[in-house]
Amino acid sequence: MKKLNWFNKLAFFLNIVLVTLTLMGYLLPSMAPKLFPFLSVLTLILPTLLILNLVFVVYWALQFKRQALLSIIVFLIGYTFFAKFYKFTSKNEEPFETDFTVLSYNVRLFNLFEWMPDENVAENIKLFIEKQNPDIICFQEFSKSADYKLDDYKFRHIIMHGNKIKTGQAIYSKFRIIDQGEIALPSSDNNVVYADIVKNKDTIRVYSIHLQSVNISPDINEIDERKSKRIFNRLSEAFKVQQLQSELIQEHMKDFKGHKIICGDMNNTAFSYVYKNIVGNMNDAFVEAGKGFGQTYNYKYYPARIDYILVDNIFEVKEFKTFNDFKNSDHFPIMARLNFNRDKKKDN
Structure with missing residues (x-):
């Protein structure tokens, strides 16, 4: 010195x-x-x-x-x-016939309240889904207002809540669903849904989660000193609620001994207690095969990644995409191409 x-x-x-x-x-x-x-x-x-x-x-x-x-x-x-x-390199392995794709997307009610000036948001999302053609879709902030008819997806699990405005989550699958349910999150408008999906002879439990929102405007110009204090307190309270929600999810997952995939909007970063608690010994598909910042929330000044696809070790993540040029919600869609890890499957 x-x-x-x-x-x-x-x-x-x-x-x-x-x-x-x-x-x-x-x-x-x-x-x-x-x-x-x-x-x-x-x-x-x-x-x-x-x-x-x-x-x-x-x-x-x-x-x-x-x-x-x-x-x-x-x-x-x-x-x-x-x-x-941030990931400097991506992964994109040669596709196999047994690969399958999982897409997760918070669609923000398909622009029901016209947050965006585009009147064709619902149709844009439908065309996007048809183009990407994922095998399994997890929608958060889903609304039946869009009257979605995706004919390729014969199996669906949709749970809606609310009185005048119903919102919820949906899982669409090309593979057969043999069981389904919901994890109710106390004192919250958010929820978790799950579906047991059969691919070939394997049963995969897919969770679609939407945790407590922190309710922060993406426009930093709207934040002054007085509001910033309220935001700080709001964040603290939201994180405490998310902790309880993550613990409920972990407890529920313990009862299922099969293969698991978790998709959805955690409303928190990959450096949080909530993320660590939910991910456990699972793999983050972005960390395995993504590239760049992997931004999933349309926040102007910070590349926030708050949406995830997490998979059990038995799954190999062969490719991961973040569609941050598709701006039809305040979130961006994410998709992973997966396959069973043959060596680990033999061990099981």
């Missing part, structure tokens, strides 16, 4: 603060939000903290200062976190 000028001393102090916050961010996914609700908000900005650490690495390296080691070590410790935020 003695060899640093006053500006570098200030920079190093800020670097230490940043490192402290980053290390806290690493620990928070293992800590229940109900115990540390305010600190849990820090998980939302963990990718930004990692990027700032890289900025400090460059700053110190250009001066040949050993202070660069501090952020280098912290970044290396949390490299797996960065991989959930």
Whole structure:
């Protein structure tokens, strides 16, 4: 420190603060939000903290200062976190006849309340589905107002709630559904639906989840200092509700011993307690085969990934796509091409 000028001393102090916050961010996914609700908000900005650490690495390296080691070590410790935020390479293996595709999409009621000026949103989504032709579809914020008739999908599980405006979730499948149900989420308009789908001789339980919304406007210009405090409190409360919801999902999954796929909108990042609790020992299809930021929510200033396809280890993720040029909701569709891992299937 003695060899640093006053500006570098200030920079190093800020670097230490940043490192402290980053290390806290690493620990928070293992800590229940109900115990540390305010600190849990820090998980939302963990990718930004990692990027700032890289900025400090460059700053110190250009001066040949050993202070660069501090952020280098912290970044290396949390490299797996960065991989959930950005993927440099994708995976696209040769397709096989036994491959199948799963698509997840929060359709925001097919623009029922005309949030978007386009009057053809429902038809646009239908044409998109027909073009991508997935084998299984999980819709969140589904509405029957669109009068959806996807003839290729003979098997459906749709659950709607509400009085005047009914909304809910839907699972469409080309494969036979032999059982279905719902996980009711207490004190929430959100819910979880599931369907047991038979592909060949294998039964796959597909969950479509939609967890508690944080209700933040995607327009940052609408946020002033007074609103930001309310948003901070709202986030804290939402994370506590999401914790309970994630625990209910985990408890329900324990009762099913077969193969599982989880699709849907968690309304939280891959650095959160909620994500870690739900994913367990499953694989994140984006981390396995995606590329780039994998942004699934149309937030102007931040590439938020809050929608996921999670699969059991027995599934090989052969390809993953994020359709962030398809803007017919406040979310973007995601799709994974899967197959059974032959070696792991033999072990079973």
